[in-house]
Amino acid sequence: MSESTLSKPHNSSRGVIDVVFRVGGEGGEGVISTGELLTVALARAGYEIYTFRTYPAEIKGGHANYQVRASGQLLLSYGAKVDVLLAFNEEAYQKHVGDVHPGGVVIFDADSFTPPSADSLIYYSIPLTSLATEKIGVKLTKNIVALGVCAQLFDIPLETFEALLREKFTRKGEAVVQKNLQALHVGADYVTQQQKRDEIRMGRGPRQTKELVLSGNESLALGAIAAGCRIYAGYPITPATDIMEFLARELPKLGGYVVQTEDEIAALGVVLGASFAGKKAMTATSGPGFSLMTEMLGLAVAAEIPAVVVDVQRVGPSTGMPTKTEQGDFYVACYGGHGSCPRIVMALTSVEDCFYGIMRAFNIAEQFQMPVVVLSDASLGHRKATVPVPDPSRVPVLERRRPSAEELVAYKRYRFTPDHVSPMSIPGMEGGGYVAEGLEHDEVGYPAASNHENHLQLTGKRYGKFKAVEAIANDLVRQYGEPHPEIGIIGWGSTEGVIREAVQMAVDQGYSVGALHPKILYPQPLAKLRNFIEGTKAIIIPEVNYTGQFATSLRKRFAYDFVQLNKCIGLPFTPKEVFDKIEEVAVNVHAGRRIPAHAAKL
Amino acid sequence: MSTPVAESQPTPQSYKTDEHPIWCPGCGDFGVLDSLYKALAGLKIDPKDLVVVSGIGCSGRTSGFVKSYGFHSVHGRVLPVALGVKLANPSLTVIGVGGDGDGFAIGGGHIPHAARRNPDFTYLIMDNATYGLTKGQYSPTSQVGFQAGSTPYGNIEQPLNPLAMLIAYGATFVAQGYSGKPRELAEMIRRAMEHRGFAFINIISPCITFYNTYKVIPPRLAEVPVNHDVTNRAKAFELALQTDRIALGVFYQETRPTFEEGVAQTITKAQAAGPPRLEEIFSEFS
Numbered sequence: 001m002s003e004s005t006l007s008k009p010h011n012s013s014r015g016v017i018d019v020v021f022r023v024g025g026e027g028g029e030g031v032i033s034t035g036e037l038l039t040v041a042l043a044r045a046g047y048e049i050y051t052f053r054t055y056p057a058e059i060k061g062g063h064a065n066y067q068v069r070a071s072g073q074l075l076l077s078y079g080a081k082v083d084v085l086l087a088f089n090e091e092a093y094q095k096h097v098g099d100v101h102p103g104g105v106v107i108f109d110a111d112s113f114t115p116p117s118a119d120s121l122i123y124y125s126i127p128l129t130s131l132a133t134e135k136i137g138v139k140l141t142k143n144i145v146a147l148g149v150c151a152q153l154f155d156i157p158l159e160t161f162e163a164l165l166r167e168k169f170t171r172k173g174e175a176v177v178q179k180n181l182q183a184l185h186v187g188a189d190y191v192t193q194q195q196k197r198d199e200i201r202m203g204r205g206p207r208q209t210k211e212l213v214l215s216g217n218e219s220l221a222l223g224a225i226a227a228g229c230r231i232y233a234g235y236p237i238t239p240a241t242d243i244m245e246f247l248a249r250e251l252p253k254l255g256g257y258v259v260q261t262e263d264e265i266a267a268l269g270v271v272l273g274a275s276f277a278g279k280k281a282m283t284a285t286s287g288p289g290f291s292l293m294t295e296m297l298g299l300a301v302a303a304e305i306p307a308v309v310v311d312v313q314r315v316g317p318s319t320g321m322p323t324k325t326e327q328g329d330f331y332v333a334c335y336g337g338h339g340s341c342p343r344i345v346m347a348l349t350s351v352e353d354c355f356y357g358i359m360r361a362f363n364i365a366e367q368f369q370m371p372v373v374v375l376s377d378a379s380l381g382h383r384k385a386t387v388p389v390p391d392p393s394r395v396p397v398l399e400r401r402r403p404s405a406e407e408l409v410a411y412k413r414y415r416f417t418p419d420h421v422s423p424m425s426i427p428g429m430e431g432g433g434y435v436a437e438g439l440e441h442d443e444v445g446y447p448a449a450s451n452h453e454n455h456l457q458l459t460g461k462r463y464g465k466f467k468a469v470e471a472i473a474n475d476l477v478r479q480y481g482e483p484h485p486e487i488g489i490i491g492w493g494s495t496e497g498v499i500r501e502a503v504q505m506a507v508d509q510g511y512s513v514g515a516l517h518p519k520i521l522y523p524q525p526l527a528k529l530r531n532f533i534e535g536t537k538a539i540i541i542p543e544v545n546y547t548g549q550f551a552t553s554l555r556k557r558f559a560y561d562f563v564q565l566n567k568c569i570g571l572p573f574t575p576k577e578v579f580d581k582i583e584e585v586a587v588n589v590h591a592g593r594r595i596p597a598h599a600a601k602l
Numbered sequence: 603m604s605t606p607v608a609e610s611q612p613t614p615q616s617y618k619t620d621e622h623p624i625w626c627p628g629c630g631d632f633g634v635l636d637s638l639y640k641a642l643a644g645l646k647i648d649p650k651d652l653v654v655v656s657g658i659g660c661s662g663r664t665s666g667f668v669k670s671y672g673f674h675s676v677h678g679r680v681l682p683v684a685l686g687v688k689l690a691n692p693s694l695t696v697i698g699v700g701g702d703g704d705g706f707a708i709g710g711g712h713i714p715h716a717a718r719r720n721p722d723f724t725y726l727i728m729d730n731a732t733y734g735l736t737k738g739q740y741s742p743t744s745q746v747g748f749q750a751g752s753t754p755y756g757n758i759e760q761p762l763n764p765l766a767m768l769i770a771y772g773a774t775f776v777a778q779g780y781s782g783k784p785r786e787l788a789e790m791i792r793r794a795m796e797h798r799g800f801a802f803i804n805i806i807s808p809c810i811t812f813y814n815t816y817k818v819i820p821p822r823l824a825e826v827p828v829n830h831d832v833t834n835r836a837k838a839f840e841l842a843l844q845t846d847r848i849a850l851g852v853f854y855q856e857t858r859p860t861f862e863e864g865v866a867q868t869i870t871k872a873q874a875a876g877p878p879r880l881e882e883i884f885s886e887f888s
Contacts, residue, residue, distance in 0.1 A: 212887040226880055231689055233682075250883055252872030257689060257865045262715040266682035269675070273655070273686020276673055277694065281686070299676050389884055427671040427687070427694050430650050435665050435672035438658075446621055447666060447674075 017047070018071040019200055020079040021150070022099070024092025028060035030143040031088065035066025036384070037147055037168070041160045042070040043213045043386045046205030050497075051384040052078035052572070057238070057322045063091055072206045075385070076497030077575050083200065084154070086146055088128070089113065097121075105198060107149060109142065124153065124196060131186050141183035148187020155201045158188060212387055216354045216380040216494075219387065220310065221246040223355035224282055226392035227362035229308070230256030231281035233270035235263055235289055238322040239378040240312040243284040264289035268296035268309065275305050276436050278426035280362055284310035287329050288319065290373075294337040297371050301341050301462060303436040304414065304422070306365035306400055308358070313377040315570045324570030325378035327493055330549035333373040334522040342463050344368070345522035347375040347493035349478070351385040357519065359395040364472065366400040368465045369424055375521070377544070379572040380494035400424050408432055413445040416457070420464035466523045473520035477528045481507055485514035487585055488536040490529070490562075492521055492550050495542055495573055502578035511586050521550065524557060533560055537589045540565055542578055561594070612646060614639035621666045628816075630807030631660060633781030634728050635667055638697070640788035642668070645795060652695045655684040657704035659735050660809075661728040664699040678709025681716040681725065685861070688721050692862040695795070696723035703733050706742040706762060717771035720799045721861040726791070727764065727802070728781070730809035738812025750812070764804040765842035769835060769854050775801035776838065776854040780823060781808070782816075786850065793852065799860050806848060819848065826851030 021038060025031040032053060043049045047070040056062025069079040081101035087093040090113035093106070100106060102120040111129035126149050132142035144165070151158045165180045191197075214222070221243050224232075230251060234244045248258040261267045267283040274281040285293065290311045300307045313329045315321035333345045344364055348357045358374060365372040403411060403423035408431035415422045425432025434445040440455050442448040448455075478496065481489075481503040491499045496517050506513040516532045518525045533539060540563045541551040548564040555562060565581045567573055588594070617639045625631050642652070652670035656662045658677035665672030675683045680698040688696050700709065705727045716725070731743040732750065739752040743764065748757040768776045775797040779787040787805065794801035808815040824847040831837055838854035 210888060212884060214887050218887065222880070222883065225883070231686070233686065250878075252869045253878050255869055255873075255877070257868065259685070259689065261682060262711060265679060266685075266712055266715070269679045269682025270686035270689065272675075273673065273683035273688075274690035275686075276683075277653070277687045277690035279690035281690070295676055296679070303673075389888075392880065425671075427653050427691060428650055433649055433669060433671050435674050437674050438676055439674060447663075 016072040017202065017205070018069070018073070018079075019083045019202070020067060020069045020081065021084045021086065022065060022067045022082045022096055023086045023088075024063065024065040024096050025088030027056045027058065027062040027064040029088065030140060031064040032066050034086075034143040034146060035068055037161065037164055038150065039068045039384050040213050041147075041156060041164055042068060042202070042205070043211065044160050044164075045157050045202065046207040047071060047202070047386070048073060048075045048205075048207065049213060049384060049386045050075035050078050052379065053382060054571075055323055063095060065092065065096065070202070070205070076501040078383070078572075080574055080576050084150075086150070087115075088142070088146075090115075105200070107146070107153070122198070124149070124198075126187075126190065131190060132183060135186045136179055136183050138179060141179065144180050144183035145187035148184040148189075149191055151184070152188040152191035153196060153198045155203050157204065158184070210389060212389055213384055214351055214387055215242070215382055215384045216348065216351045216376055217242045217312065217382065218246055219351050219354035219390070220284075220348070220358045220376065220381075221250070222390060223358035224308070224362070225250060225254065226355070226390070226397075227359040227395075228280045228397055229282050229362060230254065231271070231274040231279050232256075232258045232283065233261050233267040233274075233281065234258070234283045234285065235261055235267050237286045237289050239314055239381050240284045240286050240289075240310065242381075243310065243312070264292040265296060268293045268300075268307070271307050271309075272296060272300055272303075272305050275307050276303075276427075278428075280306075280366070282308035282310065282362075284312060286312050286314045286322075287316040287332070290329060290332060291336070294332070297343060297373075298337040298339060298341050299438045300371040301343055302438050302440070304369040304424070304462070305371070305436060306369050307371040308361050308365050308374060309371055310358070310374045310376060312381040313375060321570050323378065325494075325544060325572055326568070326570065327375075327377060327495075327544040328546075328549070329375060330492075330521065330545070330553070333375055334553065340459050340463070342370070342466060343522070344370055344372045344469055344520065345375065346372060346520050348380060349493060349496035349517060349519065351380070351383065352387040352390075353519070354380070355387075355390045356395050359392065359397070360476070363395065363398040364469065366398050368421060368469060369400060370465060375493055377494050402426070403429070403432060412443045414441060414443050414458070414461070416443060416461060419468060420461045469520065470523045470526065473518065473523060473525035474528045476519040477525050478517040478519070479514065479532070481514035482512055483514060484535055486512035486537045487582060487589065488532055488539045489513065489515040489578070489582070490532070490539060490541050490550075490554070491515060491517050492543070495544065498573045498575050499542060499578055501575035502582060505575060505579045506582045511582060513582055524553070526557065529554070529558070533558060538563055538585050540581055540585055542566075542573060542581070544568070544572060612643045614643045617642050617649065617669045619667055619669050623667055624663055625660055626811045628810035629660070630730060630781035630809070631664070631728055633784045634726065634787065634805050634807050635664060637779075637781075637784045637787035637791055638664075638668065638726070640784070641791035641795060644788070644792050647695050651693065652697070653687050655680050655687065655696065655698045657700035657709060659701040659704050659733070661699055661701040661807075662704065678704050678707070679712070680704065680709065681712040684723050684725075685716065685719070685721050688723055688862060689865065692722070697795070698723060698725040700727060701734075702727060702729040702731060702743045702764075703741045706764065710742070713768070714771040716800055717768060717773040717802075719861040720772075720774055720858055722798055722800070724791070724794045724797075724801045724803070727804050728807040729764065729804050730807050730813060731761070731815070732809050732813035734809040734812050738809070744813070748813070763842060763845060765853055766839060768802045769839050769842055773802045773854070774799035774856050774858050775852070777801075777803045777852040778848065778850055779803050779805045780819070780848070780850055781805060782820070783850065790852070797855065799858060822846070822848045824849045826853060
């Protein structure tokens with residue numbers, strides 16, 4: 001990253017436009033929808049987008065903010081500093097002005113407050129509320145007035161906003177459309193009349209190809225549809241609910257259905273019943289719901305039923321911080337539940353990966369007749385990004401192994417096979433009758449709760465599938481930076497983009513750094529990990545949790561003194577934080593000092 | 603709703619499996635199982651289209667004793683699993699089986715929602731008013747004063763009233779049977795299976811080992827009065843509140859759209875503009 005100057009957006013470098021906008025105000029007053037409109041407008045104007053939002057757990061009141069980073073090149077994180085702050089009230093200004101880099105822009109609602117003027121910032125005082133009330137007669141249109149201000153001030157194509165407003169409000173009638181268009185122009189005209197014009201000129205971005213603007217949750221839901229999921233059962237929970245709402249809209253169109261169950265236990269129960277009966281089914285939840293599901297997860301393992309369980313992680317334990325992000329459910333995903341209970345755990349890394357990742361999860365569940373837990377998190381599930389139009393043919397859809405006619409004679413549901421996967425019959429198949437058993441059972445499926453040797457054999461069968469899964473895990477690893485670095489980084493889940501950006505910063509500064517990012521976390525891709533770890537002088541494991549859950553699991557397999565970087569304040573890493581750790585470790589490595597592993601600090 | 607089969611009349615015996623019931627000699631559950639076999643044979647249910655979903659406890663083992671597809675799930679979760687099966691393939695005949703502990707204690711939270719949704723399957727509770735498999739603790743239907751392992755000084759909790767509860771929750775078929783009257787019970791199960799919607803039968807099925815009620819139950823038995831109007835919900839509720847005697851028969855029955863019918867209607871509504879392709883869904887986000 002280059003040094004900031006007064007005349008250029010902080011994040012921009014190498015002649016590429018890279019601007020971070022942040023909108024802040026009272027929750028429930030349209031801050032999020034203002035951010036979303038700005039996001040789609042900039043995406044349609046040809047920019048790559050990466051958003052981040054925080055919002056209160058309450059429906060009305062509290063502080064909300066929405067950040068949009070727009071760039072002419074691929075974006076990996078939500079950016080370091082803010083270029084443009086749009087503050088609807090004083091609280092938003094106070095909270096965020098510190099993040100605005102010197103030379104940055106502050107637009108504020110002059111009807112709400114007047115900030116103390118600082119020389120290092122450029123201020124635009126706009127009477128947003130009175131423009132809305134006096135010219136439109138609707139106070140809430142101040143958001144749209146503000147968008148008109150931004151369009152004119154920064155040269156964001158006004159027609160993009162016009163088209164968006166039409167699409168958004170057509171359902172509410174032409175009068176509403178007109179009011180909003182009017183509000184947009186009121187904002188734009190005000191800027192023109194005041195003869196204001198900022199240094200930031202967006203214009204049209206460089207991208208010519210069509211892209212979609214998707215949140216992680218939307219991308220995931222689309223991928224589930226592409227994978228053949230037709231039944232979804234779930235219970236509303238932040239930040240996973242929009243997956244259910246998305247599928248409730250789309251699945252019936254495809255002959256499927258979403259059932260909102262009485263609790264998360266029932267949700268996974270419905271999923272297992274449906275999968276047993278031959279349909280691809282999934283549920284999505286967050287930590288509290290996942291905790292409830294662990295018993296059903298064990299049933300899926302014992303009875304060998306394919307199922308996909310998504311955990312969009314939020315801050316725990318207990319109710320925790322429902323709208324804030326954390327990577328705290330690694331342990332429960334891998335080890336939650338009683339008994340020797342193998343399941344597969346995957347982690348999604350980016351909005352685009354949500355689509356392909358969930359497709360792979362369905363494939364793996366079907367292929368191995370096991371539950372697959374898919375870890376996302378609040379920061380990934382709720383952030384929007386521009387992604388190339390997904391191509392489902394990149395992940396060919398797989399189906400579970402069905403019994404042949406010969407296998408249906410004296411059918412054994414849990415027959416021992418070389419790869420430990422047994423042909424699975426579906427109700428309706430002649431001769432395929434069996435009992436899906438949660439009790440320990442024999443090859444046929446008959447209860448064998450007192451047969452000691454049989455239990456070892458069946459446990460071995462269930463764990464035996466891991467060998468083939470591990471081979472897949474070794475293929476599903478992303479690596480960037482130097483392939484054999486002095487300082488390695490191992491990350492998982494939504495931190496991928498941030499780590500990648502930090503690695504790039506470090507490589508640019510001459511450090512020998514590379515990163516490994518596995519997508520299947522359990523079973524671990526041991527071959528790839530071993531190969532990566534060998535020859536490094538230090539390995540940093542960044543995780544958005546307090547204790548370093550993944551790092552701890554790696555210590556069980558590798559006698560290596562991993563350095564942890566933990567953040568536990570409900571917010572994702574910034575590239576700078578990861579970069580600073582790389583620098584600190586590099587300095588110590590070169591001085592021959594050991595770097596102590598430590599727990600989270602601010 | 604049943605899925606009738608072939609011309610040949612199956613015998614009740616033909617639904618037996620190689621797995622032998624693990625129940626104590628004299629257990630009421632044998633009577634329930636025999637009645638179920640008879641009902642299945644009477645309706646000529648093809649085993650390949652039958653799914654028996656069971657919970658945990660003595661009654662939970664029933665899925666292994668019926669020639670069919672079975673799902674021996676976890677404690678208390680019969681109803682969600684059965685709902686999933688029915689949702690995936692509405693043409694299957696689904697029977698849920700559990701005990702009073704499985705259904706009314708640990709699984710009690712699912713009953714109102716099954717009753718509300720009205721999925722087209724039958725739910726049989728084998729009510730022995732005790733936890734037989736864990737050696738006889740008091741259950742939600744044990745009488746006050748019942749002395750057992752966890753109530754050495756006697757049970758102080760009021761037993762719940764399964765029939766009143768199910769009628770209140772909106773179940774569309776509510777009946778009570780007795781394992782000691784297998785012929786009548788078989789007929790009742792048959793009626794329940796023929797009912798379109800969620801059909802519930804509370805079956806008094808004594809535990810001979812830990813709560814032997816074979817002497818106390820028969821004197822209390824009665825029939826649902828012949829002139830009882832099964833479509834009158836208030837009367838059915840009144841009848842259910844008369845707990846001094848154990849009335850056998852159908853308390854309540856009504857016709858209401860099933861869950862599966864609602865699902866089919868939703869799909870038709872959603873597909874009004876024709877089933878979309880994934881690309882069309884993508885276009886909503888461009």
